[in-house]
Amino acid sequence: MMGLAGHLIIVPILLPLLSAAVMLLLDERRRGLKSVIGIGTTAALLIVSIVLLRQADLMSTGSSVTTYQLGNWPAPFGIVLVLDRLSALMLALTSVLGIAALLYSLARWHRAGPRFHTIFQLQLMGLNGAFLTGDLFNLFVFFEVLLAASYGLVLHGDGTARVRAGLTYIAINLTGSFLFLIGVSLAYGITGTLNMADLAQRIPTLASEDAALVAAAAAILGTAFLMKAGAWPLNFWLPTTYAAASAPAAALFAIMSKLGVYVILRLWTLVFGPGAGLLAGFGGEWLLFTGLLTIAFGTVGVLASQSLPRLVGCSVLISSGTLIAAVGTGDSAVVGSALLYLVSSTLGIAALFLLVELLERMRDPGADVLAVTMEAYSESNDDDPGEEIGVAIPATIAILGGSFIACALLLAGLPPLAGFIGKFGMMAAMLKTDGASVQASAWILIGLLTVSGLATLIAMTRTGISSFWARLDDSVPRVRVIEIAPVLGLLLLCLSLTVGGGPAMRYMEATTKDLQTPQGYITGVLGVPKIGAANGETRP
Template sequence: MTGALDHLIIVPILLPLVSGAVMLLLDERLRTIKAAIGVATTIALLIVSIMLLRMADMMPPGSGVRTYELGNWPAPYGIVLVLDRLAALMLVLTSVLGLTTLLYSLARWHRAGPRFHTIFQLQLMGLNGAFLTGDLFNLFVFFEVLLAASYGLVLHGDGVGRVRAGLAYIAINLTGSFLFLIGASLAYGVTGTLNMADLAHRIPALAPGDAALFAAAAAVLGTAFLMKAGAWPLNFWLPTTYAASSAPAAAIFAIMSKLGVYVILRLWTLVFGPDAGSLAGFGGEWLLIGGMLTMVFGTIGVLASQTLSRLAGCSVLISSGTVLAAIGTGGGAVIGSALFYLVSSTLGIAALFLLVELVERLRGPGADVLAVTMEAYGEAEDESDDKEIGVAIPATVALLGGSFIACALLLAGLPPLSGFIGKFGMMAAMLRSDGGTVQVSTWLLIGLLTVSGLATLIAMTRTGINSFWARMDDSVPRVRIIEMAPVLALLLICLGLTVGGGPAMRYMEATTQALRTPQDYVTGVLSAQRPGSNGAEVRP
């Protein structure tokens, strides 16, 4: 039975790959069949990812990780997939976003262009593979798979603005891939390996000259990952691209920026951990500074945004910057709370991206221009005495408004939703980790967490007033259940994180503890037992 469970590790990669290949062979007019296959596949991915999360959570501290060696070739010579608490967490988050966005797209977006379901499954395959892989070369391969799929998603539909933003997005990511390839090649030339565990094993023994070359390779790789994470000053493309994309594409892209954050957290804690010698903690200060600058840029962006879609795109920058800065602090409790915030903010941003299209149906053409004009010149007061008092709010508008308020509370980090727990946990952990003396950088980060939340609340309130209170007509938009249900599901999950904050936070703390003891990861990968062996064979 144990051997069968071990094979689950590769299922999140194989399942969407096979599903996408099957749908590619089907005629494009069979959209109903393709939709059924896509939904069934994504539901199966969610079930498998939850099972993998339970497997990872059941591993006792210090027990290492679960590995899957393709072709039965041992690490570091063969391809190895690695499951730990962090990878399992990201798999579940990807599956949740994948299912909700796919269901939302069934209302109309899956018919807006060819091969949508195949592209969507390849996107999930690339994301899952990137979270599970144990070496840099296959991380590059999965990066290219998910980027190729994202090119199709960002261009899905029509419109000059979408094509223009999509072409810029492709150019930026090709540059990032080029930097990734250069950094990985340089790292291999210095160490002779690209397996992450083997890199961590060899780094302490590097000569000073080789250590400097590896630091340069890490800087190039870090630039590529920070570009994907949306870190300043490499994030100028992100708000425009996400705002121009279709609602389901933008929602699934919320996890793509966190992929860059994931890789940085994985490599920084593993390769530059306390046992890395002269390279221990390499780049931590830059992560802290870059994260805070990203928060500043995102805060200015949300205040300057005149459309809800661009506000959501700038919220991605605040979320990524917050987690990057928390990683840069190096505090274990801070990183644990940051992981909680990562999950909460990603779900909230995805819900907001799905909600953007529905809220925009409340507003007529040119509503944004009229709203800006009213803010600049004021609105003439209606002095008529026949105003209707106590007008009933239609159920659709009330549901949209309630969901909008929940998204605002989530992204601003206000109680009672889970965004507050993550932010408060980070602040409390930073104050505790500094002991009796609080450093200036800690106060700056706490101040940015507060100001960014206040700016998000102001921007969301302004947009909400323009969308719900200052409507140009009294028409009720047509919203289908399949469009509203995914938004409510994401918000209910965030509510569940609030109610179950204790167990969720304990999982995040266990994840952080595992990240801060990289030797368990190294031993678990390099000494993994081959499938089918009797357990007596252990490799050094």
């Protein structure tokens, strides 16, 4: 019989679901109790995800999956949850962002609209289920759960801009869901299965005409996933939506675009790996090309952004484009460094989304217009330069400024933080060719990574000057501990990735090795008998 430890895989799905159901029964005026339940649930999810991360890390490379058969039905006939190093990493990242965003929301955002805590837990449930599921149909189900919850989070609060951006977001994601359903239906019609491990086993045996139809299904599914990841040209909605959302919602959405990257990485390495026959490596060049264009588009957007929220939204595009291009290279060393970049950039973007609202409190609504006017007419108050030498910086401004600088270093990929380690690792892997010439696409990607980092640094410096150095008054914003603590916590995690860069890279390299040897995943999912089956009993 399976012990309690064996049931731990399903906890990240059941726990937020039960928590949301309980809070749905409570009166909306009992926000205090809902807050306690929400914090307790999310903290428990964080603990469980760390335990699962440790469990995945202790697995041997090549057989690094743990499965959970719902209803004791073996794959591919029943629903199966699969835990490996990649899914455990994404679970832990989701839990970290969840606890940070929820703590921040307790300052005021959880009172801005109804059912916030219920929607938040359903969002976590959908994300966790999407990372753990082992078949495409349930991936679609969890996609719909998290998208339905994200609609509520996008529209949480008030304001015309938020409603307008939310309606666009809903329309785009309904289109993506429609494409997802078409692709899944076509794939099932050809292969007769939606279990990802079973798909990887059947695709190499397909005839050429069936392989062409599966390629069409994969292209449709890829379009839906790339749309979710914010890939060009399907990313026009992302900066506007993320900028209009509330700070805790936007911080949690930092993992949403990475979900699309996760599914692409999972399916491309598992189903279209070297052993996929006629479809081996299908779509790799398109992924690389799409990633390069996404980086370029995000770079232009960062430089053109006139507000900090939109700048952060465009930084999401650069991050997604970098990861998509890294997957498209097909180089395991590049992918390993890209996974470290994924974690650091996601944490940095989430921290900056939370920081944006605190920085906006320092800005007077007419500050930009007045600053331009003073510059144009050379207005200055330096008539008596000896009146004041040296100004004491309030502690709040110092903390906000230090956090802003750390976020700028993370997003630009500059040392000493983990964003630099990830970018440098990708560049070094592309330049290491064992005597062969470096491909032109590698030089283009290296150039775009460098230019995007420089553009982010310029944009963040410009914003920092206007926010901290060119303020027209000496007012200090009111910042609560519960608001700044999540920001500092996320940045400290990024710092720990730098200090513990060796163990972190070892984990990422082991994750990449698992992805590059899909037979271990296939055997781990399809080769598990029913619990309690007699010796020698075979699956039907």
